[in-house]
Amino acid sequence: MNSVILEKLEALKNLLAEMERALIAYSGGVDSTLVAKLAYDVLGEKALAITAVSPSLLPEELEDAIAQADYIGIRQELIFTMEMENPNYTSNPVNRCYFCKSELHDTLKPLAIKKGYPYVIDGVNADDLQDYRPGIQAAKERGVRSPLAEIRLTKPEIRQISQYLGLPWWDKPAQPCLSSRFPYGEEITLEKLQRVGRAEMYLRQLGYRSIRVRSDGETARIELPSAQIPDFILKTNLPELVAIFQQFGFTYVTLDLEGYRSGKLNQNIAQSS
Structure with a gap:
């Protein structure tokens, strides 16, 4: 250092x-x-x-x-x-x-x-x-x-x-509160927070660490690092994933092709200011 x-x-x-x-x-x-x-x-x-x-x-x-x-x-x-x-x-x-x-x-x-x-x-x-x-x-x-x-x-x-300093979590991905998964103006409810939380925990269990599940109405939009997108598409059982997300309460499941980027929802604020 x-x-x-x-x-x-x-x-x-x-x-x-x-x-x-x-x-x-x-x-x-x-x-x-x-x-x-x-x-x-x-x-x-x-x-x-x-x-x-x-x-x-x-x-x-x-x-x-x-x-x-x-x-x-x-x-x-x-x-x-x-x-x-x-x-x-x-x-x-x-x-x-x-x-x-x-x-x-x-x-x-x-x-x-x-x-x-x-x-x-x-x-x-x-x-x-x-x-x-x-x-x-x-x-x-x-x-x-x-x-x-x-x-x-x-x-x-x-x-x-x-x-x-030897802290084992030095490379732990950032994890802002679950409310940051919703577009500004969409009401936040306990049910919505829980379904986003369950969806992200499911993806982490598949081995993906730096991920977000953005919620827009009834749609879940999965974000993960762009370099991992090909691997995700090839190795994930997509029909099973969609079925599980629907069990959580989502109607539609999409993948953000731009990839994960911290603070993405704030870009609309910058564009409108």
């Missing part, structure tokens, strides 16, 4: 040490897990990881978050958030994430105060600041700090540091 990244790693440790006590908004993704790992290394029992549980979190992602926290050694607590009760969230506007993160941090901030933690920190990185992320605004409004972004760590650098 090059000297620039090592310098950033030391700067990140120093920043966390200055906090003395910190509560981490911990999802189990590569970014927040690195924050949790280093916070625990630097602060020990004065670091606490909090994982929010809601219908938009895949059950397997929750299992991963619990297992990774146990591997690190950090104390972890689960909370339940109620964004599905907010019509500003379920109506799925372009700033949906604002209402999700508002719910999260309106829950975390009082908890941090109650438990004596002066800082709530998250896993937002420098690359996130370049994308449309209304949830970041909600976090900033509530005083949340983002150590990775403050040190200007990018996603590739975070993966390099995670690998350097």
